[in-house]
Amino acid sequence: MKALVPLYLQQFKTTFATMVQYRASLFIWMIGHVLEPLVYLVVWSVVAESGGGSAGGYTTAEFAAYFIVLMLVENTSYTWIMYEYDYRVREGLLSPALLRPVHPIHADIADNISSKAITMPFMLVVAVVLAAIFHPVMSPRGWALLAAIPALVLAFLLRFLLEWTLAQAAFWTTRVSAINQSYFVLVLFLSGQVAPLSLFPHALQIAASILPFRWMLGFPVELILGRLSPTDALLGLAAQVVWVGLAYGLMRVIWRAGIRLYSAVGA
Amino acid sequence: MRYLRIFGMYFRIGAMGEMQYRFNFFVHLFQSILQLGMALGGLAVIFTYTHSLGGWLPDEVLALVGVYTLVGGLIGLVVYPSMEQFIMSVRDGMLDFMLVKPADAQLLNSLQSVDIWRLIDVGLGFGVLIVALTRLGTQIGLSQAALFVGMLLTGSAIIYSFWTILATLSFWFVRVENILEIFRSMYEAGRWPISLYPPWLRFTLSFIVPVAFVTTVPVEALTGRLSPQTFLIAAALAVALLAASRVVWKVGLRQYSGASA
Amino acid sequence: MTSPVIHIDDLTKVYEVTERESGLMASVRSLVHRSREEVRAVDSISFDLDAGEVVGFLGPNGAGKTTTLKMLSGLLYPTAGEVSVLGYTPSRRLNTFLRQITLVMGQRNQLVWDIPALDSFELNRAIYRIPAADYRHALDELTELLELAPLLRKPVRNLSLGERMKCEIAAALLHRPRVVFLDEPTIGLDVTMQRRIRDFIAEYNRRFGATVLLTSHYMADVEALCKRVVVIHHGRLLFDGDLSVLVQKFTSHKTIVVQLDQPGADLGRYGELVSSDEGRYTLRVPKAETARITERMLADLSVVDLLVEDSPIEEVIERVFAQELE
Numbered sequence: 009m010k011a012l013v014p015l016y017l018q019q020f021k022t023t024f025a026t027m028v029q030y031r032a033s034l035f036i037w038m039i040g041h042v043l044e045p046l047v048y049l050v051v052w053s054v055v056a057e058s059g060g061g062s063a064g065g066y067t068t069a070e071f072a073a074y075f076i077v078l079m080l081v082e083n084t085s086y087t088w089i090m091y092e093y094d095y096r097v098r099e100g101l102l103s104p105a106l107l108r109p110v111h112p113i114h115a116d117i118a119d120n121i122s123s124k125a126i127t128m129p130f131m132l133v134v135a136v137v138l139a140a141i142f143h144p145v146m147s148p149r150g151w152a153l154l155a156a157i158p159a160l161v162l163a164f165l166l167r168f169l170l171e172w173t174l175a176q177a178a179f180w181t182t183r184v185s186a187i188n189q190s191y192f193v194l195v196l197f198l199s200g201q202v203a204p205l206s207l208f209p210h211a212l213q214i215a216a217s218i219l220p221f222r223w224m225l226g227f228p229v230e231l232i233l234g235r236l237s238p239t240d241a242l243l244g245l246a247a248q249v250v251w252v253g254l255a256y257g258l259m260r261v262i263w264r265a266g267i268r269l270y271s272a273v274g275a
Numbered sequence: 276m277r278y279l280r281i282f283g284m285y286f287r288i289g290a291m292g293e294m295q296y297r298f299n300f301f302v303h304l305f306q307s308i309l310q311l312g313m314a315l316g317g318l319a320v321i322f323t324y325t326h327s328l329g330g331w332l333p334d335e336v337l338a339l340v341g342v343y344t345l346v347g348g349l350i351g352l353v354v355y356p357s358m359e360q361f362i363m364s365v366r367d368g369m370l371d372f373m374l375v376k377p378a379d380a381q382l383l384n385s386l387q388s389v390d391i392w393r394l395i396d397v398g399l400g401f402g403v404l405i406v407a408l409t410r411l412g413t414q415i416g417l418s419q420a421a422l423f424v425g426m427l428l429t430g431s432a433i434i435y436s437f438w439t440i441l442a443t444l445s446f447w448f449v450r451v452e453n454i455l456e457i458f459r460s461m462y463e464a465g466r467w468p469i470s471l472y473p474p475w476l477r478f479t480l481s482f483i484v485p486v487a488f489v490t491t492v493p494v495e496a497l498t499g500r501l502s503p504q505t506f507l508i509a510a511a512l513a514v515a516l517l518a519a520s521r522v523v524w525k526v527g528l529r530q531y532s533g534a535s536a
Numbered sequence: 537m538t539s540p541v542i543h544i545d546d547l548t549k550v551y552e553v554t555e556r557e558s559g560l561m562a563s564v565r566s567l568v569h570r571s572r573e574e575v576r577a578v579d580s581i582s583f584d585l586d587a588g589e590v591v592g593f594l595g596p597n598g599a600g601k602t603t604t605l606k607m608l609s610g611l612l613y614p615t616a617g618e619v620s621v622l623g624y625t626p627s628r629r630l631n632t633f634l635r636q637i638t639l640v641m642g643q644r645n646q647l648v649w650d651i652p653a654l655d656s657f658e659l660n661r662a663i664y665r666i667p668a669a670d671y672r673h674a675l676d677e678l679t680e681l682l683e684l685a686p687l688l689r690k691p692v693r694n695l696s697l698g699e700r701m702k703c704e705i706a707a708a709l710l711h712r713p714r715v716v717f718l719d720e721p722t723i724g725l726d727v728t729m730q731r732r733i734r735d736f737i738a739e740y741n742r743r744f745g746a747t748v749l750l751t752s753h754y755m756a757d758v759e760a761l762c763k764r765v766v767v768i769h770h771g772r773l774l775f776d777g778d779l780s781v782l783v784q785k786f787t788s789h790k791t792i793v794v795q796l797d798q799p800g801a802d803l804g805r806y807g808e809l810v811s812s813d814e815g816r817y818t819l820r821v822p823k824a825e826t827a828r829i830t831e832r833m834l835a836d837l838s839v840v841d842l843l844v845e846d847s848p849i850e851e852v853i854e855r856v857f858a859q860e861l862e
Contacts, residue, residue: 050472190305288648288655
């Protein structure tokens with residue numbers, strides 16, 4: 009473990025330099041990541057207003073809180089590793105990663121965290137601005153905020169492991185973008201980005217809880233907003249741990265299969 | 276006329292290139308249906324909590340989703356791939372081949388690449404639109420239909436000019452393809468009536484990244500909400516942007532060809 | 537007297553390049569003050585081409601050949617001077633002008649990659665507005681001359697480099713242009729294919745009387761095709777005249793590279809020693825003497841390897857350039 013620290017530090021430096029170079033892409037990326045929750049924020053506010061001030065247990069102000077917090081939580085758990093792998097396969101850049109003595113996932117995690125370290129301040133500024141415009145209201149509890157820390161970490165791990173594993177599909181097929189897209193649609197819908205999950209029909213809520221998507225995004229948001237009872241919070245954390253374990257196991261299996269295939273077929 | 280024939284050729288070429296990978300059709304069909312399904316799902320959830328969205332009936336919003344998908348398909352069919360290819364051709368010098376041809380370079384570059392699978396979106400969007408209109412049951416009179424088509428064309432002209440101007444920036448700046456991404460992110464917001472958005476967002480989506488003119492406005496025409504101001508602004512904007520895109524193109528080309536200022 | 541098809545007078549192209557040294561201080565400085573340097577890619581060249589001429593435009597890489605071609609085809613605006621092709625100003629890029637010229641760039645493909653060449657031809661037909669009958673004729677002729685029959689229906693990506701080049705050339709000639717610009721058409725091709733393309737160009741010119749301006753840094757291209765050559769170097773015109781004159785004057789020597797068993801031999805008596813390195817000697821000998829000297833070296837010395845080369849074009853050019861100074 010200790011040997012990984014210099015690796016992570018080095019990756020921070022590399023990522024930082026790259027991001028400074030690609031400032032424009034960063035800005036454009038941010039637009040997308042702000043606009044989406046913003047659009048849903050507005051839409052649901054309108055729905056709430058027409059429903060006499062609230063809809064499905066959320067007032068207009070609470071919707072604002074939900075989507076602003078969602079935007080920030082999304083920024084902590086978000087990964088782009090699937091696109092990255094698609095690119096690497098197409099450009100033939102996979103072999104160098106495989107030749108390293110360290111599991112390539114570490115470099116990818118380090119890159120991800122470093123990028124977020126850079127973008128988070130900007131997102132926070134945007135969040136403050138949005139709060140000034142939309143006047144969100146939330147009732148966070150102390151213990152919930154404390155519990156949110158592991159929840160966020162677990163959410164990130166879960167999402168990263170899952171999407172990293174999916175990214176390995178690049179070993180088997182060139183149709184990665186199709187898989188990517190289908191996955192993202194599901195995530196969008198079932199993780200709470202379209203609407204707080206409690207607003208969905210019951211069947212979908214159950215599906216979202218059984219599947220890992222709620223645990224990647226919706227759950228930490230609900231926790232931070234103070235909408236969960238201690239029992240629910242505990243159960244949620246447990247569900248996250250279970251899913252992280254499953255994702256990790258899946259990752260190991262797929263990774264080994266991928267290596268075998270890659271070395272059999274050659275570079 | 277002649278450029279229609281040339282477009283036909285590019286379409287044929289695009290089709291031939293893709294037809295070899297027949298499996299792609301099903302992949303793209305699946306993707307398009309998934310996207311549409313998600314949009315419709317979102318609609319369904321929202322309308323369990325309200326009967327109208329900012330004054331829009333569910334089926335009117337459905338019509339908007341239809342137009343959104345349809346227009347998205349048209350943009351993805353030829354505008355986006357052609358602009359992408361144009362930007363690359365500026366960088367790798369392939370643009371020279373276009374410039375040496377006896378045809379208007381701007382038009383050639385706008386038509387050169389066709390992604391035929393986007394027709395799936397056009398079809399799906401059109402289907403959704405028809406369903407929505409039937410459910411609205413309304414009196415879509417001839418004048419409204421004509422206005423709708425007119426606004427679609429106007430909106431398309433606006434979007435096309437907008438894209439052209441952005442792409443032409445690659446004559447001056449190197450890493451421009453990212454700019455095209457801005458549009459794609461902002462286009463998402465076109466799925467909802469822009470009257471919902473706060474004024475500053477409405478303004479952005481109308482005049483900075485003109486998504487509104489190609490989604491909300493045509494549907495307004497269809498459902499009889501089109502105000503005369505919007506109509507005039509759309510028309511004026513279309514003419515102005517078309518002219519501007521032509522000027523920017525010519526200037527950019529002179530820059531590329533090393534004309535002394 | 538008929539006016540020349542191509543007329544260039546004092547043609548100049550100057551590029552401004554921003555100079556920047558490496559290092560942090562230099563980049564900070566460059567924010568405030570950009571030092572600009574002028575690069576004269578083409579420097580006051582003048583020549584004329586009459587209808588039906590095949591002229592070789594020779595020079596090493598970076599000499600200004602491609603820049604000149606681009607100005608002739610309307611892709612670049614000249615900085616100064618006059619250029620007129622078929623009576624048109626190329627940079628105005630009138631369709632009536634563009635329809636009568638063609639530009640082929642070696643190693644650059646305009647054929648669409650995934651589909652058969654024939655379909656790319658059809659695209660050109662639409663763009664150049666070639667009438668159906670003329671198109672048929674041109675296609676048949678080109679197919680015959682370039683032996684395209686087995687190639688036309690294969691996707692371009694499945695063709696070899698040489699086959700692709702043949703199709704490229706055909707695509708460029710479907711509209712029967714009066715002026716043909718060929719920019720390094722044989723670069724990267726194997727020797728047989730190079731010869732085939734040269735033969736084709738010669739035949740095409742013979743049959744249709746098109747004016748051909750061919751750039752190359754291969755002497756062989758020019759020797760095979762052009763009676764007249766124009767030599768350019770550092771943007772300046774160094775020679776414009778008969779090829780035979782150029783050959784006689786400036787390539788009177790050949791280069792022999794010989795690898796000996798043991799180093800230390802004195803080869804001065806065979807020819808002018810250009811360089812020696814660990815038993816590998818480079819000699820310059822008069823062309824007429826080459827066979828005789830080679831024979832003697834093979835007899836006298838224990839030769840491991842021996843190679844006879846034309847003087848490299850750079851050397852020829854340098855000599856032309858040196859001559860100019862005298």
